[in-house]
Amino acid sequence: MVKRNETLILTHGDSDGVCSGAIAKSAYPNSDIYFTSPVGVFDDLRMTDSYKNIIICDIAVDEKSCMRLYERLEELVEHSDLMYIDHHPLPRKCWDVDWLHHDTSVCASELTYKALEGRLHKDMRRVAIYGAIGDYYDNTPSIKEWTLDWDKRSLFFQAGTLIQALIFAGRDYDFKRKLLLPLSRDTIPSEIPDILNFARLGSKLEENLRLRIRKQVKVLDSLAYVVDPKGYMSKSAIYAAASGMRGVGLAAEYRHRKHAYDMSLRSRDTVDLNMILREVAPKYGGTGGGHASAAGARIPRESFEDFIRELDKTISREKHKTRLIENGEK
Known part of the structure; x- marks a missing residue:
């Protein structure tokens, strides 16, 4: 022993x-x-x-x-x-x-x-x-x-x-x-x-990933996302936001053993990803949270598309609330 x-x-x-x-x-x-x-x-x-x-x-x-x-x-x-x-x-x-x-x-x-x-x-x-x-x-x-x-x-x-x-x-x-x-x-x-x-190999793969995401990114109202980017998740989320010209980027990777998608999210807006994910993810049988501008989630495969749409709506709603507050409106 x-x-x-x-x-x-x-x-x-x-x-x-x-x-x-x-x-x-x-x-x-x-x-x-x-x-x-x-x-x-x-x-x-x-x-x-x-x-x-x-x-x-x-x-x-x-x-x-x-x-x-x-x-x-x-x-x-x-x-x-x-x-x-x-x-x-x-x-x-x-x-x-x-x-x-x-x-x-x-x-x-x-x-x-x-x-x-x-x-x-x-x-x-x-x-x-x-x-x-x-x-x-x-x-x-x-x-x-x-x-x-x-x-x-x-x-x-x-x-x-x-x-x-x-x-x-x-x-x-x-x-x-x-x-x-x-x-x-x-x-x-x-x-x-x-x-x-x-580090050298990682940097080379990252550059290839950045260029690949330009072609794969999907864009919603407030969210840009990429599915199975075959690369670093956190960096994929950053480049999804940049390529999709949206405030929030998401990268999702399917985990066969878990029958779920693991996700990384990055925000360039003022929305709080941690609070949004803690609110939205449980509605779809998943978990989520992290920091305000950098967070993660796991969502069952069958709920993924619905989750993405609801997440986009929630981000848009929170951005609208923030604008109202900044403009001094109720």
Whole structure:
């Protein structure tokens, strides 16, 4: 039987999640790392019973299962030290507990560094900056202050290399785990084996994806979307919005085993995607949420077309409300 370490770290597989996990790993070097997601974290908590410390980073709380997750986490607190570190908007049934470290105004990497600062070398702030750049949270007061200790151009090169390599790696969690370990020791990304080649290949695929979406994009009143773009979902949503000249872009990919579409959405408008998806997705048997300008959803295959139409109507309605408010009308 393999002996486990005292600490378990569950984190997201994107750049902010990997950087958060690396910071937590730096604070607890003798820890086990696993990647999870908002829809998978409850099942992954089955492995936690033998751990003294449990750290969960950058995992949004799903609206449908939030109370079930809360009850499970409260059970874990009985025998483990728990830290749940996240920056996604919480469901309406929010938690008021000591083990939750939550702030929507910063990225998970910054939040993780601050939560564990007493166990960390000051230089690990650089890894938090990478995570902030990857999640578009590099304008916060702390990140701007920390950035002054390095050449900003070098930071963006290292962060960009990391981001492109992680997106190219996709669901190759073994690669991400191998990458996270040197990152936890503050090794610059460009010195980590294979990462530069992955980043180069990822950038080439992204450019091909951008050009392909121009031909595939479908346009509604307020929403532009692409189905099965065969490429990076978040970037596909960005390029769908750009190619379709709409304020919101959506990329959807069919998951055969789930009989559902997984989606990534990006907004260039003032609409709150998190609130819209939490309202619309459950009506069609799905789940959704995230940030105001960057979110995700999972919708059953049979409801996909109806969901897209309802989503477009809701976005148009919210944009209209915003315009009325801006013009001083009721």
